[in-house]
Amino acid sequence: FPYRERSIGIPTLEEVLARFPDVPILLEIKVAPAAAAVRAAIERHGAHARVVVDSFLGDALAPFRGSRIATGPSRNGVARLLFDTLLGRAPRAVGYAAISVPLAYHGLPLPVTRFAAALAPLGVPVHVWTVNDPSVALRLWRGGVRGMVTDDPAVMLEARRRVRRSGRGRALAEAPRAGAQRERLDRPARTAGGRVSVRRRRGTLRARRSARRRGRPVGASGTTRGARPARRGRVRRARFGLISGPVFRILFG
Numbered sequence: 001f002p003y004r005e006r007s008i009g010i011p012t013l014e015e016v017l018a019r020f021p022d023v024p025i026l027l028e029i030k031v032a033p034a035a036a037a038v039r040a041a042i043e044r045h046g047a048h049a050r051v052v053v054d055s056f057l058g059d060a061l062a063p064f065r066g067s068r069i070a071t072g073p074s075r076n077g078v079a080r081l082l083f084d085t086l087l088g089r090a091p092r093a094v095g096y097a098a099i100s101v102p103l104a105y106h107g108l109p110l111p112v113t114r115f116a117a118a119l120a121p122l123g124v125p126v127h128v129w130t131v132n133d134p135s136v137a138l139r140l141w142r143g144g145v146r147g148m149v150t151d152d153p154a155v156m157l158e159a160r161r162r163v164r165r166s167g168r169g170r171a172l173a174e175a176p177r178a179g180a181q182r183e184r185l186d187r188p189a190r191t192a193g194g195r196v197s198v199r200r201r202r203g204t205l206r207a208r209r210s211a212r213r214r215g216r217p218v219g220a221s222g223t224t225r226g227a228r229p230a231r232r233g234r235v236r237r238a239r240f241g242l243i244s245g246p247v248f249r250i251l252f253g
Contacts (some may be wrong), residue, residue, distance in 0.1 A: 009072065013041050014044075015041070020044075020248075021047075022050075024050045024051070025050060026098075026100060026149070027051055028100075029053060030055070031060070032060040032062075035059075035061070037061050038053065039069065048068040049068075050187070051069060051070070052098045053072070055072075057074060061074055070097035071096055072099050073095070077096060078101060081094075081119075082111070085114050085115060087112075091118060097124065098126075099119065099126050100126075100128070101115065101128060103113035103128060112126060112143070113143030116144030117144055126144070126146055126147075127146060130149050130150060130151060137150075137156055138159060138163065
């Protein structure tokens with residue numbers, strides 16, 4: 001406790017709004033009874049244009065309906081968005097101005113970049129928490145995520161400055177892709193598909209040469225007519241590999 005007995009305490013919401021009048025604020029309400037006081041403080045400081053109020057609890061967001069204060073979705077709203085995203089359905093309208101979600105919820109990775117793609121036409125920015133790794137932040141920026149909640153603002157700001165200095169497209173294209181799980185999911189699909197396709201090409205050439213030597217007719221696909229198709233198991237595995245990549249990208253953003 002390095003700040004104990006140094007007259008340093010946690011500021012109140014009123015103090016934060018007064019001390020930083022030009023700073024956008026993403027504010028999460030943990031308990032519903034605090035919602036009315038939060039709304040009153042925001043309105044007293046005229047901060048409705050720079051504050052987004054978020055909460056997992058629908059009851060905590062209810063007092064802000066009809067006000068000029070922007071809100072995010074409750075847990076149920078995120079669940080509906082997740083369901084629509086997994087089914088490939090783009091929302092036509094939503095009842096919130098921004099969304100803030102974790103990278104994973106109870107161990108289940110959320111497709112945050114797919115959220116960003118689905119909500120971009122509606123002008124709804126996606127914020128993600130908690131991101132402390134610059135490589136993860138760069139991957140998310142590349143995927144359309146607009147904001148990061150972090151424990152290390154200096155590192156995140158420097159990463160963002162690098163993006164702006166070098167040009168968004170080039171910097172993000174060269175950014176290291178973070179997340180061992182994402183790499184494990186992507187790599188087998190590419191490797192399996194590439195390996196089997198090479199073998200299939202080699203097999204086709206061998207079949208053509210063999211058929212010509214024996215004087216047998218060759219089909220359009222390169223196999224001898226009437227011959228039993230070869231390597232069906234490998235072809236099936238290749239097809240599964242090529243399909244599984246997009247499926248995993250849908251589930252894990």
